[in-house]
Amino acid sequence: MFSRLVQSFSRSRRDSDESSSNPFAIESTPAPSAISRALFLPEILENIGWHLDQASLLQGTLVSRNWRQTLIPVLWYLVEIHAKDWPDLFDEPLFTSLARNVRLVRTLSLTDLTETPSSESLPATSPDDSKFMTAVTRILQLNGCATLRSLTLRQKHKAISQGFIKTNQLSQLVSLTRLSLGVMDNSFGTFRVEQIVDTCPLLEYLHVECSPSSVIWAPSGESDSTTVVHGPRPRLLLKKLEVLGLQWSSQSFLEFISRCPDLTSLTLAGQSKALWDWTVATVEGLARACPRLYRFHIDPRYGSYFAENLLVRILILSPNLTTFNIPHCDFGQDAFEVLKERIGQIEELNVAYTRKPGMSNAQLVELMCAAHNLRRLNASGISLDPWHFNIHQTHATNSLLEMPWACQRLQVLIIGFATLHANTRLCKTIYSNLSQLTDLEQIRILPNHLPISFQAGLGELEKLRRLEHFDAHGTDDQDISREVVQWMGTVWPRLRVLRIFFKGNQHAADNGYQRVKQWLQQIDRDDVHLQVY
Numbered sequence: 115m116f117s118r119l120v121q122s123f124s125r126s127r128r129d130s131d132e133s134s135s136n137p138f139a140i141e142s143t144p145a146p147s148a149i150s151r152a153l154f155l156p157e158i159l160e161n162i163g164w165h166l167d168q169a170s171l172l173q174g175t176l177v178s179r180n181w182r183q184t185l186i187p188v189l190w191y192l193v194e195i196h197a198k199d200w201p202d203l204f205d206e207p208l209f210t211s212l213a214r215n216v217r218l219v220r221t222l223s224l225t226d227l228t229e230t231p232s233s234e235s236l237p238a239t240s241p242d243d244s245k246f247m248t249a250v251t252r253i254l255q256l257n258g259c260a261t262l263r264s265l266t267l268r269q270k271h272k273a274i275s276q277g278f279i280k281t282n283q284l285s286q287l288v289s290l291t292r293l294s295l296g297v298m299d300n301s302f303g304t305f306r307v308e309q310i311v312d313t314c315p316l317l318e319y320l321h322v323e324c325s326p327s328s329v330i331w332a333p334s335g336e337s338d339s340t341t342v343v344h345g346p347r348p349r350l351l352l353k354k355l356e357v358l359g360l361q362w363s364s365q366s367f368l369e370f371i372s373r374c375p376d377l378t379s380l381t382l383a384g385q386s387k388a389l390w391d392w393t394v395a396t397v398e399g400l401a402r403a404c405p406r407l408y409r410f411h412i413d414p415r416y417g418s419y420f421a422e423n424l425l426v427r428i429l430i431l432s433p434n435l436t437t438f439n440i441p442h443c444d445f446g447q448d449a450f451e452v453l454k455e456r457i458g459q460i461e462e463l464n465v466a467y468t469r470k471p472g473m474s475n476a477q478l479v480e481l482m483c484a485a486h487n488l489r490r491l492n493a494s495g496i497s498l499d500p501w502h503f504n505i506h507q508t509h510a511t512n513s514l515l516e517m518p519w520a521c522q523r524l525q526v527l528i529i530g531f532a533t534l535h536a537n538t539r540l541c542k543t544i545y546s547n548l549s550q551l552t553d554l555e556q557i558r559i560l561p562n563h564l565p566i567s568f569q570a571g572l573g574e575l576e577k578l579r580r581l582e583h584f585d586a587h588g589t590d591d592q593d594i595s596r597e598v599v600q601w602m603g604t605v606w607p608r609l610r611v612l613r614i615f616f617k618g619n620q621h622a623a624d625n626g627y628q629r630v631k632q633w634l635q636q637i638d639r640d641d642v643h644l645q646v647y
Contacts, residue, residue, distance in 0.1 A: 156184045163188035190218035195249070196225055209252075217258035223266040224250055254283045264292035268323075284313045291316050296323030296358070304360050308370060311350050318351055324359035350374050356381040361388045364396040372403045379409035379437075386415040397424050401431035408432075411439035411464070418442070422470065425449045429456055439464035441492070446470060450477050457485050466494035466528075488521040492528040494560060524551050530560035542571035549574040555608075556583035566594055566614070573601075581606045585613040596633045603639035613645040623647060 152158045163171060163185050171189040175182045193212070250267055253259070265287065284290075293314065298306075311317055352374045361384045371377070380400075384390065400407070410428060414420040422444040429435065429452045438453070438460055445468035457463075463485070465473045478496055482488070527548075544564060548557070557578075566572055566586050575581070584602065594614050602609060616626035627646045634642050 154180070156180070159184045160188060186215070187218050190215045192221045193219050194223045194225070212253070213256050216253075216256045217261055219262060221264040222253070222262055224253070224268075225266065226269040251283070254286070259286055260288050262287050263289050265290060266294040268294065268296050284310065287314060289316065290314045292319040293317060294321040296321070298322065298324045304357070304362050304366060307357060311352065315348065316351060319354045320352060321356040322358065322360070347373055352377055354379040358383040359385060361385055361390075364391050364393060368396060368399045368403075371400055374404060376406065377404040378406050380404070380407060381411040383413040384415055384418055386418060388415070388418050390414055390418060390420055392420070392424060394423065394427050397427040398431060401428075406434065408434040409437035410435060411437065412443060413439070413441050415442060419444060422446045422449050426452050429453060436460060437462040440468065441466040443468055444470040445473050454481060454484065457481050459487060460485060461487050462490040463488060464492040465496070466492045468495075482521050485521040486523075488524055490526040491521070491524060494528055494530070496530060522551065523553055525553050526556040527551070527554060528558040538570060541565060542574070545571035545574040549577045552577055553580060554578050555580050557581065558583070558585040566598060568598065572598065576605045578606065580608055582608045583611040584609065585611070594630070599630050599633045600637050603634055603637045603642060609639075609642055611643045611645070613647070616646055
């Protein structure tokens with residue numbers, strides 16, 4: 115499409131030049147088309163530019179001087195530098211170009227998502243970390259970074275030191291409104307969060323992820339800074355806060371959150387086997403300080419405990435909640451009763467691996483029968499009895515089986531079913547019920563639960579035309595067939611991710627991958643990202 119626009123514009127320019135040099139050719143030269151005339155307008159050209167990729171934008175800057183002036187700010191608005199680009203970043207021509215245009219950059223992302231063997235033990239710093247830190251430091255020291263609004267610094271498998279994020283460097287980013295950092299090493303404490311927001315007062319979004327070895331927060335010895343702040347602390351503009359891998363004490367959390375009256379989204383994930391010292395007073399303080407809170411995500415991780423009475427108070431005191439994610443939390447009858455009263459307004463629910471005793475399959479179905487607005491459901495760890503999975507109204511009364519499942523707007527479903535490969539009738543019931551959820555974009559069925567075959571009723575899912583991600587372990591009695599794979603690629607035009615299981619060892623999985631990839635190529639679906647296990 116963009117190539118046609120360029121050709122049309124170039125042809126219009128050529129015709130215009132010919133008509134100006136040959137007055138006798140005016141009558142024979144057609145007037146520029148509406149598209150060509152529109153492309154003379156900077157506003158329209160800029161709007162088109164926001165929908166183009168980097169290569170097309172670069173091509174557009176070579177069309178004319180006017181196009182270059184309009185598209186250069188769009189081209190440099192977002193800069194993403196990955197690990198493979200580290201060597202090029204230190205080449206003077208490239209770095210000089212970045213330095214010359216850094217004032218146009220509004221979103222900067224430096225990431226190293228290189229895969230690393232899970233068995234490899236990595237130190238806090240390494241040569242790769244040194245390159246990463248050098249690249250970050252060199253860029254942030256450039257004149258013109260003051261206009262930067264969004265900054266992402268992330269390494270996937272290596273914990274990076276917080277030392278390179280100097281306060282004097284962050285203080286130059288006076289326009290920064292979004293900051294994402296991870297994975298930080300174990301010298302990063304929650305007091306660093308306070309230092310960051312104090313240094314960047316315009317921040318509205320902050321994401322910090324720390325390595326599992328990060329220090330556990332203690333009420334005493336919280337900060338390595340000797341600076342003592344007297345009087346009230348300034349109000350913060352934070353609207354979305356995500357802190358992962360740090361343990362935040364109740365007192366310190368309340369002091370911080372009291373400065374964030376505009377907070378609407380809160381995500382906290384602690385450390386495994388860490389102690390949460392939160393009390394009802396902590397939750398009440400959160401509700402008073404952040405009356406606009408509508409998204410709440412708390413994850414105490416394995417071996418830690420987040421008491422049920424705290425969840426009850428959060429539900430009661432936060433009337434605007436639309437997202438309620440409580441994986442690994444204590445969940446009993448009291449929490450269920452309050453959640454059932456509020457489920458009609460919930461759009462995202464995560465009750466994965468709740469405990470003491472945890473959400474039952476009957477409770478989950480009862481919630482689903484009233485969840486009219488639910489878009490996302492993660493019920494990992496709950497094996498849902500197929501007889502409870504019923505969305506059709508029946509004539510019988512006074513039974514959970516007869517209640518219709520209300521969440522017809524569901525887009526993401528992560529759930530488990532009882533092992534059904536020996537009962538074809540129940541499998542067909544499951545597939546029939548799933549087929550009614552026509553807004554589904556992602557289905558993840560937990561391992562060894564549901565056979566993926568036409569005999570089991572897979573054909574019922576033909577109605578799911580919006581499906582983009584299908585993840586089903588299937589059963590270990592037979593591998594997925596070519597007919598099934600090619601059927602998926604044909605009836606699900608939006609399918610982008612397919613995860614399937616092959617029984618046996620890694621060699622069997624590799625062979626299965628090659629077979630399925632070939633089957634997808636036969637129907638021209640190379641765009642499907644295939645994962646096998």
